[in-house]
Amino acid sequence: MTSIDRAEQAELIATAAELADAAREATLMHFRSVGLAAETKETTHFDPVTIADRLSEERMRAILALRRPQDAILGEEMGATSGTSGLTWVLDPIDGTRSYLCGTPTWGVLISVADATGPIYGLIDQPYIGERFEGGFGRSEMTGPLGRRKLGTRAARPLAEAILMTTFPEVGTPEEGAAFRKLASQVRLTRYGTDCYAYALVAAGQIDLVVEAGLQPYDVQAPMAVVEAAGGIFTDWQGRRDPQGGRVIAAANAEIHAAALEVLRGA
The missing domain is CATH 3.40.190.80 (D-Maltodextrin-Binding Protein; domain 2)
Structure with missing residues (x-):
């Protein structure tokens, strides 16, 4: 695992939050808009992509170009960009584009930063209902309409x-x-x-x-x-x-x- 001190962790957390805020704005610009068009990325089945998917990733990449130009990026819509730091931002600008097209509030924006071992910090953000779930660097919490609270999985049962x-x-x-x-x-x-x-x-x-x-x-x-x-x-x-x-x-x-x-x- 890449050695990351507390100052660098704080910078990565702040960057992820800025990415999520930008993606919220981009995705909500088009959510539940009448006549939202979608292309399909596959010929055998419907795998949609919209203007909102692309705009969300574009805005996140623009922030990373300013704040973290040394890091690599892997995004669903725009592929891979190399870096020199050993860290990679992994972005799904809208996870659940089918849900997005239907107007249901169960899609989300996925943002994580990974080293060679895999993700070391990540966010699941649902822009419409304003919930954000966070994990990594000793943090495990969510924010939303009910405020901030700790995350924790449920106990064992059959x-x-x-x-x-x-x-x-x-x-x-x-x-x-x-x-x-x-x-x-x-x-x-x-x-x-x-x-x-x-x-x-x-x-x-x-x-x-x-x-x-x-x-x-x-x-x-x-x-x-x-x-x-x-x-x-x-x-x-x-x-x-x-x-x-x-x-x-x-x-x-x-x-x-x-x-x-x-x-x-x-x-």
Whole structure:
């Protein structure tokens, strides 16, 4: 892990907050606007991108060019930019563009800073309802309409009492979907469609599990930092910490993580 002193940590935290503030302004300019257009980045399925996605990332990159020109950047919409510091800002300007298009307030802006080991600090920000979840450098807290409060994952309970969330009911490939459905059949409640906000709910102690597949680094690194700082576990379906994405499981505690992994591996 890169050695970062307290002054540098404070600078990274302040930079992340400035990025999130800029992304809030950019995304809210177009949220719930009538006739918002979307292009698709894929030919086989609808993978939308809007003017708001691009504007959000443009504004964050402009701030980094001034405040942190030595750092690398990996963004969903504009790719990778090299740096010299050993740190990389990983940006998802709108995680959940489908939700954004629908007008639901469950999309978010994902911002993290990573070293060679993965994310060391991250934010999940929901601009419309004004909630921001933060994790890393000894911090684990959220701010929102109810003020500032500490984050903390929920205590262990049996899988049969757990709440499980994911974004898409199909969950990746047919095989991955079948494994997820086996897990879903063994929990108390399964809910869909909340994108990155589900990971924030793990960190806030509201739910037990998020299980997804086919994710990218910019999808997972900020949630990983926030969930881990709150006391949770974030791995792939084999139990390995993997900041590159793919198949992921975010769990509130070691016990529910182990129980869910056993089901997924068995499937």
